[in-house]
Amino acid sequence: MTCKKTAYFFLLIAMVVLVRHRVYGGETDSLQTALQSATSDSVKGLIYLQLAKRASLAEPVKGFEYLNKGLDLGASVGRIVRAELQMELGNYQRLTGDYSNAIKNILAALAIFEDRKHTYANNAEKINVRRKTANCYNNLAIAYFISGKSDEAEQMLKKALALYEQLNDDSNVSTVLNNIGELYQKRGNPKTAEEYYKKAYNIALSQNDLHLQSVLMNNFGDTNYNLGKYSRAIYFQGRALRMANDLKDVEGISYSYLALAKAYHKLFNYDSALYCGQRGLTLAKENKINYLIKDGLFILKDIHFSEGDFEKAMRYADSVIFLMDTIYTQDKNKLINQSQLQYELGRQQSQIELLEKESIINNQKLVNAELNKNIVYTILAAVIIIASMLFYYWRERQIQNDKLSYKNQVLDAKNKELKMLNDTKDKLFSIISHDLRAPLSALKNVLDLVDFNLLSPSDFTQLATDVRKNLKNILYTLNNLLEWSYSQIKTGDTINPEVNDLKEIIQETIFFYEEVARQKEIDIIANISDKALAKADKNHLRFVLRNLLNNAIKFSYPRSEVLIEAVTLPDNRVEIAVKDKGAGIEDTVKEQLFSPSVRSAKGTAGEQGTGLGLLLCKDFIEKNGGEISVDSEVGKGTTFKIILWHQ
Structure with missing residues (x-):
């Protein structure tokens, strides 16, 4: 399910972020008061950790500052608290796009949690550390997954799965199983992905997790679509749509409609494909779900191409280009904000030194800023020119390829349709000329013999038995013929x-x-x-x-x-x-x-x-x-x- 599934992958994190944001203002003051009166480094480390968790995305610069202060206390904070500080720092870095340092810090925390030489005060502490270890594996998998390292992500997910299973944490087990299925789906191995989806679905049923059940129905539909089983894909996406409607999950409803549109398109059912595609796109636009808007525009473009309505197809293609430009601008702004965040952190850490050399640094900044501005403008102008030329060339080639592909698809579809019609014609003529005509002719001959009194009673009895048998066969044949004809006429029933x-x-x-x-x-x-x-x-x-x-x-x-x-x-x-x-x-x-x-x-x-x-x-x-x-x-x-x- 592409982005929808990735969003589900981060659902737990998003919920935690939301809770932290709501309680941040109320609890931060009391923690600051407790920090001032704390005498031991272990207590201070715990307070810094809680302050960072409450800052989260509300004040990320503050969060980084708290975590670094906690780590600056050194080994005196205790091994477990230090590991938690490093894991939280890794999560902050992952959210700002610094995946390399995020992986480095989470691995450092994991090394502490996995230290077998450490003895625990009681079983509850041991279970708590094992749960944190599983969380580390999960967070590492997220960082690997986003940075394109699917093999490492799979390894971490399977380790997290093993620990969650030992802890009997069924909720996290089903989520991890679904995510492993996602990896195999992206690698082009839908059959293996389906095996993990089935395991996750059985657990979701036992847990009555309706949202995960809906996601998994979409996954089953996508798997069958990738295997070319478009009718089964429609069946699963239909179930997912009903579940999403019951849950009032607008994103799930939009995704299911668009998935149905793709499957109907493959079956050449363009009316149903257009209806589902337009419903899905409308919902995505109303709720500003960019990735679904893009998918919907692509799908409707392909459908109109298949119908030969090239004008509408080009309008949708232009909408896709405009949307991608918009998303690119938003992503660029995010990168600028992240760069600003990193710069702010560095500035705060070196503030004292900068004050001592303020005049020299300010002059150097003016020179560097002017030079950087000229370099950036030059590079940006070159990139825009080259990108425009490449895009124009790509777009022309794509239009020609789409036209050629559409013509080939139409020819293939017509050939298949003609062959099926020819087979159907032969079948009907065979039934009418042989299976129905021959026994009815035999029945007419018997009736003629009766009319002319040419049959003895014994001959009539024998022939009556054969006639009855032939009539049964004729009735059975007619029933099947009528059922078959009805199914051909009522293809949309x-x-x-x-x-x-x-x-x-x-x-x-x-x-x-x-x-x-x-x-x-x-x-x-x-x-x-x-x-x-x-x-x-x-x-x-x-x-x-x-x-x-x-x-x-x-x-x-x-x-x-x-x-x-x-x-x-x-x-x-x-x-x-x-x-x-x-x-x-x-x-x-x-x-x-x-x-x-x-x-x-x-x-x-x-x-x-x-x-x-x-x-x-x-x-x-x-x-x-x-x-x-x-x-x-x-x-x-x-x-x-x-x-x-x-x-």
């Missing part, structure tokens, strides 16, 4: 997911096919847990189970058995398996089993199908955020597996 009792639905499905199984002397065995639940559209689930059970009976040998199982998986999902001991599927057929062009084989008793059933099964399962797979061996049987969310 909404689903109604609900938590279903699998035992109830599977027993209902078995009852529906008991007579068909009995005719082939096939036993249907169900092994369903009482607590097996699945979140999905009920009608979709019924259709899928009926098709899979019908296929299992159709391709099973007479006097065999079909097994239906449902087990709950440990990662909040459920697996449904339909197994038969029938003819099996060849590998070449299995690879195209869910394709519109596949042709259904005849069953062991000559039953005929269309192949549409499995195509619909895959479509319905994926619309409900699940997966479907097949495992088969020729002559030994076939197993279809469905994985859905438990709730």
Whole structure:
């Protein structure tokens, strides 16, 4: 989630800063009074530490001054207090952008906390030091992460994770797991990132941490997007959006809308992509969330390019450039303020010496200032000219590349669409010309024989049985054809997911096919847990189970058995398996089993199908955020597996 996740990474620090700022004014006076009456260096060191913590970002220059005074007291303040002073100094330096010195001071504090030769007064003190050690690891990880050292950040995060786990600090454990997932996501390893996200999500569920759950839903969506699973990405981002709405998390709502826009764009659903992109961008602008404004402008630019509306696309591209200029100016002002802060600290520390040489230094400052000003103006003018030329060249190249990329994408999409339409046409003609026409023609011939009294009673009885069987096949084929046609026409229809009792639905499905199984002397065995639940559209689930059970009976040998199982998986999902001991599927057929062009084989008793059933099964399962797979061996049987969310 880019900046959103980084912001979450620093949430704890931000909360501490806020609290310190509120209490700073009220408690500082009493601490100053206590400092004047303190007689031992250890007490003074503690007071300086508290004064620095209360100053925080409210008066950072004062904070630095308190910390340096505490450290100037030397070893007499005590090893633990000295370590805390160094760790706090490192945090101050990190916040002002001095990452090198920040890492140096936090490492010095860590060396003291990790000193195994030290003996503790009691177990409570030992636990407190271990917690501070974990905090050091976490703070180091933040400094490494921001300064671009992801390997070092990962090492520190894993050390912090191990200590938090030993301390049973679940809240920090889930946060660190999420941050490790972030590192792997940035390295382009979404599968490993997803493993850490799942661990963090299970803890967040147990802790009822709704905000972290919302962030992790976004993470799951981003992971699936990076893996090219855009439908699943939409499913997770939709859940994140609902959670963010419940929490009134404006940043989370805006991020989720923009993530949905990217996924819809990949699926060529431009209307939904535009709607979500505009909603996300509007919220980001209303709340001045710069990084989301930038993302939203980029996304809407890409969508309009894909639609061929180049004028709107260029307007959004120009808005991105203007926003980046604004952010650059703000960042430049921050750097100036940080430089001013460092200068102020140095000035205070050397004030006495500067007073003794005031006249000489002032003259030198005037000369240096004039010289520096000329140098800065010259360099700045050169940088602006070069940057303008480079930017103009880059922008022209980018526009040409975007146009070429868009044309290639349109061609690829059209080719895929034409192939799918051709496969669909062939499938429909095959069904109408063979699967429906042939049995109906046979039925007409039988009726003609009846009209001319050319059938004996025994012949009529035999033919009536065959006709009934053909009519059943025709009805089954028509049902699948109608379901399939409806799904093609209603591509934008909404689903109604609900938590279903699998035992109830599977027993209902078995009852529906008991007579068909009995005719082939096939036993249907169900092994369903009482607590097996699945979140999905009920009608979709019924259709899928009926098709899979019908296929299992159709391709099973007479006097065999079909097994239906449902087990709950440990990662909040459920697996449904339909197994038969029938003819099996060849590998070449299995690879195209869910394709519109596949042709259904005849069953062991000559039953005929269309192949549409499995195509619909895959479509319905994926619309409900699940997966479907097949495992088969020729002559030994076939197993279809469905994985859905438990709730």
